[in-house]
C-alpha cells in the first residue's frame with residue numbers, strides 16, 4: 001500500500017487521538033457465477049477511526065459497492081475480517097449484527113418501500129426500534145426539511161423524481177442517528193446545486209451526530225471536500241492503491257475548493273487515477 | 280374517456296342494450312325454454328326480494344365466503360412459507376401444478392362419501408379449487424421481491440413479523456389480489472356444482488329443483504341471481520383491492 005508521504009505527514013492533531021473504530025483486515029471477496037469467478041476485492045486492509053469520514057473512489061466495477069456491502073453485513077467476505085469496536089462482524093459467513101448498534105445505509109438506488117408514504121419510509125428505522133408515532137413523524141418532518149422534501153411527506157415514492165427519492169433514502173438512513181453511515185454514490189442522481197447543498201448538509205450531520213462515515217463517489221472534488229481521507233481502489237482485483245489525507249479543518253465551506261491545499265490533494269488523486277489507465 | 284360521466288355511462292351502455300333486446304325478443308315468444316323476461320323479472324321479485332334469501336342465498340354465500348376466506352389464509356400463509364424457501368418451493372412445485380389442474384369438481388363424489396352433503400363438504404370443495412390460484416400467485420409474488428428492498432430490510436434488521444408483514448406480503452400483494460380474483464370465479468363455480476350434487480338448500484339446489492319441476496321462469500331467475508351475486512362479489516373485491524393497493528395504482532399511472 002502506497003501512502004503519499006507529503007500528505008500523511010500532515011495529520012490533523014485530534015484525529016490521531018481517536019480510537020480505531022473499524023479494522024478491515026485482509027478482506028477478500030470472490031463472486032462465484034456460472035461463468036466462472038470474479039475476484040471483486042483482494043487483500044483490503046484499512047483502519048477507520050471513530051467519527052472519521054472516509055471517501056472511497058475508483059473506477060466503475062472496482063469493488064466499492066462490494067466493500068460497503070460487506071461492511072453493512074449484507075454479503076459475506078470470502079476471507080478476512082471486519083472488526084467494529086474490536087468485535088468481529090463476520091463469523092464463517094454469518095453476520096453478527098449486534099456489532100454495529102445503529103447502522104445507516106444509503107444504496108446506489110433509493111430502494112424506498114413503494115407501499116409506504118415518504119414520511120413512513122423516512123421513519124421506518126424508528127418504527128422498527130419502537131419509537132412512538134408522534135415522535136417518529138416529528139423526526140421524519142425534520143429530516144424531510146433537511147433534504148428539501150417537506151412538501152412531499154404524504155406522497156408515495158413513485159410520485160417523486162429519482163433525485164427526490166434518493167434524498168428520501170438519505171433521510172431514512174439518518175433517521176436513527178446512525179453511529180456508522182455507509183453511503184454508496186448517494187448524490188449521483190442530484191443536480192450540481194442540490195449536490196453542493198447536500199455535501200454541506202452531510203458534513204454538518206456527520207459532525208453533529210458524530211457518525212463514522214464511509215462515502216463512495218465518482219467525483220474526486222466531492223471525495224476530497226467531504227473526506228478526512230480518500231481511499232483509491234483499483235479494479236480487477238479490487239485493491240487499495242492509494243490513501244490521501246485531506247489536511248483541511250472542519251467545518252469546511254464550499255470556498256475551500258478554491259484553496260491550494262484542496263487542489264493539491266485533488267491533483268494527487270487525479271494523477272493516481274490516470275496512472276491506472278497507463279498500466 | 281376521462282370525465283366521470285363517460286366513465287359511468289360508457290360501461291353501462293352495452294348491458295342496457297342487451298337487457299332491452301332480451302326483453303323485446305322474449306316478449307310473446309312461443310318457446311317454453313325462453314320465457315318472457317317480464318315474467319322472469321316478476322318471479323325474481325317474488326322469490327329473491329327477499330322471500331327465499333334466508334333459505335337459499337344465505338347458505339350459498341356462506342359457502343363461498345368461508346371457502347374463499349380459508350383459501351386466502353391457507354394460500355397466503357403457505358405461499359409465504361414456500362416463496363421464502365426456494366428449495367422447498369421447487370420440490371413441491373410439480374405436486375402443486377398437478378393439484379391445480381385436477382378439477383376440484385372431480386373430487387365431489389369422494390368428498391360426499393367422506394364428509395357427507397353438509398356445508399363442510401361444500402366449503403371443502405371450494406377450498407380445494409380456490410386455494411391454488413392464491414397459493415401459486417403468492418409464491419410468485421414472494422419470490423419476486425426486489426433485491427434492493429431485501430437489502431434495505433436486512434440493513435435495518437427487519438426480522439420475522441416485521442419482515443413478513445411489512446415487506447414480504449405488501450410486496451406480493453398485487454399478485455395475491457390477482458390470485459384472489461381468479462379464486463373468486465372458481466369459488467362461485469364450485470359453490471354451484473357442489474349444491475347440484477349435495478345440498479337441500481342453496482341457489483344451485485334451487486335451480487336444479489326448478490328445472491326438475493319444469494318451472495322455467497324460476498330457473499331463469501335463479502340463474503340471473505347467480506350472475507348478479509358473482510358480479511357483486513367481484514365488485515366488492517375490486518373495491519377492497521382499490522384501497523389496499525392505492526400505492527400500486529399510483530405507481531402505474
Ligand SMILES: Nc1ncnc2c1ncn2[C@@H]1O[C@H](COP(=O)(O)OP(=O)(O)OP(=O)(O)O)[C@@H](O)[C@H]1O
Nearest residue numbers: 031032033038040059060061062063064065066067
Ligand atoms: N452479485 C454479484 N455476482 C457476481 N459478480 C458480482 C456481483 N456483484 C458485483 N460483482 C462483480 O464484482 C466487481 C465489483 O463490483 P462492485 O459492484 O463492487 O463495483 P463498484 O465499484 O461498486 O462499481 P460502480 O462504481 O459501477 O458501482 C464487478 O466486476 C462485478 O461484476
Ligand SMILES: [Mg+2]
Nearest residue numbers: 064065108184
Ligand atoms: Mg457500486
